[in-house]
Amino acid sequence: ETGVTQTPRHLVMGMTNKKSLKCEQHLGHNAMYWYKQSAKKPLELMFVYSLEERVENNSVPSRFSPECPNSSHLFLHLHTLQPEDSALYLCASSHITQDRGHSNEKLFFGSGTQLSVL
């Protein structure tokens, strides 16, 4: 166990459905991330929340909507997805030191949600 828990582990949805992915970290970290891992491609950063404020949005389509209600929880709301959005969605957390503004500690990942869009 890495201290980062993602649910559900697997999700199959139609293009008209609305669903949410959930991530919870028990490590006392102050930054949380969503990554997308597609077959044959490197992990792609989607969103970063630092101290509960979204600080990175990597040109992600609006059909993906993140939410970070507190430093321990992160959601990814999905609606009207496309088949090419099928991928492994990974949540991660780390500790960011304010004086440097970046993390010099390891990134801890959840096990991911394997999403299939039909």
Add this chain to the structure above:
Amino acid sequence: KQEVTQIPAALSVPEGENLVLNCSFTDSAIYNLQWFRQDPGKGLTSLLLIQSSQREQTSGRLNASLDKSSGRSTLYIAASQPGDSATYLCAVGGEGQGGSEKLVFGKGTKLTVNP
């Protein structure tokens, strides 16, 4: 734009062999470099983190080196075991938006250690 390349894409070795995985990156302005392990269908586990001011880090049978000026890192695995079979990912940390950190990943090297 930072780009990370890992060579080889796949590697198959007999048990007990020492091996080296390679990672190269195009922009030397990095905060750190991390090596991760990923088992099939699972998340990533951080193995080693090297700060930009460091040259290497060691953990057990693993040793990672960093040469920032040449944009290269290696992960050395000693006395490989079948349990080491996994995909190994290299990621470099640099500045993201709003002062946050952004990790850029390579595609990984899929390692198979045969008994």
